[in-house]
Amino acid sequence: MRCLSIDLDYIMYPDINFYNSLLYDRNPVTRWKKMEHNGYTRMVSKYDIDQSNLMFIYNTFLKSIMKCQSCSFGYEHDSILFELEKHTDIELFHIDHHNDYLNGKHSTNGVRDYDKEFFFMETEGDLDEGNWGAWLEQQGKLKSMHWVGPPEINKGNWNNLISYACTHSNFTAGTKEDVGDIDYNFDHIYMCLSPQYVPQQHWHYFSMFISAYEELTGKKAVIHIDKYGNGARLQKP
Numbered sequence: 001m002r003c004l005s006i007d008l009d010y011i012m013y014p015d016i017n018f019y020n021s022l023l024y025d026r027n028p029v030t031r032w033k034k035m036e037h038n039g040y041t042r043m044v045s046k047y048d049i050d051q052s053n054l055m056f057i058y059n060t061f062l063k064s065i066m067k068c069q070s071c072s073f074g075y076e077h078d079s080i081l082f083e084l085e086k087h088t089d090i091e092l093f094h095i096d097h098h099n100d101y102l103n104g105k106h107s108t109n110g111v112r113d114y115d116k117e118f119f120f121m122e123t124e125g126d127l128d129e130g131n132w133g134a135w136l137e138q139q140g141k142l143k144s145m146h147w148v149g150p151p152e153i154n155k156g157n158w159n160n161l162i163s164y165a166c167t168h169s170n171f172t173a174g175t176k177e178d179v180g181d182i183d184y185n186f187d188h189i190y191m192c193l194s195p196q197y198v199p200q201q202h203w204h205y206f207s208m209f210i211s212a213y214e215e216l217t218g219k220k221a222v223i224h225i226d227k228y229g230n231g232a233r234l235q236k237p
Contacts, residue, residue, distance in 0.1 A: 001088040004186040007096035011049040022164035028195035063184045071189040072222040077129040080190045080226035092145040103130025113162040114164045137169045144170040
């Protein structure tokens with residue numbers, strides 16, 4: 001099963017590097033209000049998109065839905081699992097500013113501890129939009145995952161994560177310049193808004209993808225508002 005996974009936050013490079021880890025809030029509207037009112041050097045309204053990244057994901061999306069009309073949309077990326085949980089041998093082509101394999105939220109002695117994150121995800125259902133790729137691996141569903149990410153990949157910034165992921169999965173990574181010819185014959189296409197990482201003035205691009213899908217296929221878009229990770233965490237209690 002081949003799946004194209006696209007996150008709209010991919011268009012926010014390089015400005016996303018200014019705010020990526022600042023004032024994170026589960027409520028995205030609250031987060032952007034905090035960003036506006038806490039005196040950061042760049043106002044949220046000034047955050048720009050990378051036009052070439054937008055064209056890359058839009059062209060990839062359009063060419064793919066011409067061959068595959070199975071498509072869904074979601075607010076946060078772990079909602080892709082509502083579609084993928086019923087499949088096996090999943091081959092992911094994942095375009096995103098973030099890797100979504102593991103997010104490195106645990107540390108030991110100041111160093112990101114991917115083993116700890118892997119452990120808590122497996123034993124406590126600690127699943128979210130940043131580690132659903134590893135969850136698919138744990139469930140025996142992931143055949144391969146290729147991450148198309150920011151230029152920092154080729155600068156060595158993600159070497160530790162990529163090396164760790166490669167020991168557990170058939171995981172590869174590169175930039176859009178490394179991709180070459182894309183096989184657009186996907187079995188499912190998923191598009192994510194990621195409102196915590198895309199400023200509100202750019203949310204309309206998400207609607208642009210939905211409109212394109214509905215116009216070209218004549219189908220009503222399936223939009224997942226809920227987080228899959230919420231259910232995973234609540235299974236333990």
